[in-house]
Amino acid sequence: MTYENIIVETREKVGFIRLNRPQALNALNSALLADLAGALEAFDKDNDIGAIVITGSEKAFAAGADIKEMQTLAFADAYLGDYFSEWERVTRLRKPLIAAVAGYALGGGCELAMMCDFIIAADTAKFGQPEITLGVMPGMGGSQRLTRSVGKSKAMDLCLTGRMMDAAEAERCGLVSRVVPAADLVAEAVKAAAKIASFSLPVVMMTKETVNRAYETTLSEGLRFERRVFHSMFALEDQKEGMAAFAEKRAPSFKNR
Numbered sequence: 503m504t505y506e507n508i509i510v511e512t513r514e515k516v517g518f519i520r521l522n523r524p525q526a527l528n529a530l531n532s533a534l535l536a537d538l539a540g541a542l543e544a545f546d547k548d549n550d551i552g553a554i555v556i557t558g559s560e561k562a563f564a565a566g567a568d569i570k571e572m573q574t575l576a577f578a579d580a581y582l583g584d585y586f587s588e589w590e591r592v593t594r595l596r597k598p599l600i601a602a603v604a605g606y607a608l609g610g611g612c613e614l615a616m617m618c619d620f621i622i623a624a625d626t627a628k629f630g631q632p633e634i635t636l637g638v639m640p641g642m643g644g645s646q647r648l649t650r651s652v653g654k655s656k657a658m659d660l661c662l663t664g665r666m667m668d669a670a671e672a673e674r675c676g677l678v679s680r681v682v683p684a685a686d687l688v689a690e691a692v693k694a695a696a697k698i699a700s701f702s703l704p705v706v707m708m709t710k711e712t713v714n715r716a717y718e719t720t721l722s723e724g725l726r727f728e729r730r731v732f733h734s735m736f737a738l739e740d741q742k743e744g745m746a747a748f749a750e751k752r753a754p755s756f757k758n759r
């Protein structure tokens with residue numbers, strides 16, 4: 503499958519996607535969304551893929567939703583077409599998704615990064631929700647995911663002033679899991695994804711599902727869910743293999759069953 507707005511590669515068990523609209527700093531238009539969601543869903547269904555990395559260019563992960571595509575949008579069309587709801591396809595993936603962010607991750611770019619399971623940032627990364635400067639507000643999850651990720655004060659600051667924060671501030675406030683030198687970004691993200699892909703795939707997927715529960719439910723329901731899923735793992739051959747390998751002082755060989 504060839505795509506116009508993204509570059510798709512497989513690196514052993516890692517699905518790798520590079521956003522590729524350099525002329526618009528990877529601004530997220532409908533065509534890019536169709537490409538990205540299609541490629542992600544194909545990786546999600548592929549039994550040989552264990553984790554996925556999305557990255558952009560050195561200058562921009564993505565400078566936002568495509569302003570030129572949006573500027574003449576009428577309310578009725580936005581409402582009837584449920585504009586931006588298609589982006590939820592990214593959040594329906596069951597395999598882990600890592601955002602590797604260098605340069606600008608603004609507006610929808612920051613929101614796309616936050617749809618991923620975690621963000622690894624280059625020291626050049628700049629995050630922001632500048633929609634207010636355009637006469638709108640975040641529309642792809644920013645007001646909700648940023649607030650849950652970094653807390654009310656920082657989220658209000660970013661959404662109301664439209665300012666950018668650098669990678670160090672993003673790491674301090676917990677938006678990103680780690681910051682690496684820009685030159686190492688893709689290698690580090692692929693290494694993390696390869697590590698994840700070396701584990702039992704059903705266990706990886708259940709772990710993602712369970713951590714995500716923390717955002718969707720109460721603590722007591724989340725803890726019950728965790729226990730039930732944890733118990734169910736003892737039905738997997740991979741649990742027997744993982745623990746036998748530890749006891750026998752050898753590397754495990756997971757069968758994904």
Ligand code: HXC
Nearest residue numbers: 525526527529565566567568569570608609610632639641
């Ligand atoms: C469409 C964009 C774009 C965008 C950049 N470009 N961002 N096109 N949508 N979001 C285009 C520019 O128009 C320009 O095209 C080319 O990319 C290079 O950008 P420059 O501005 O010349 O680059 P630079 O001077 O380096 O500035 C980089 C920048 C700036 C600071 C990132 O591009 C910028 O502020 N972009 C917009 C950021 C933003 O507001 N994002 C939020 C969008 S709204 P030409 O053809 O002139 O060369 C959003 C969610 C909306 O994401 C949800 C609510 C409904």
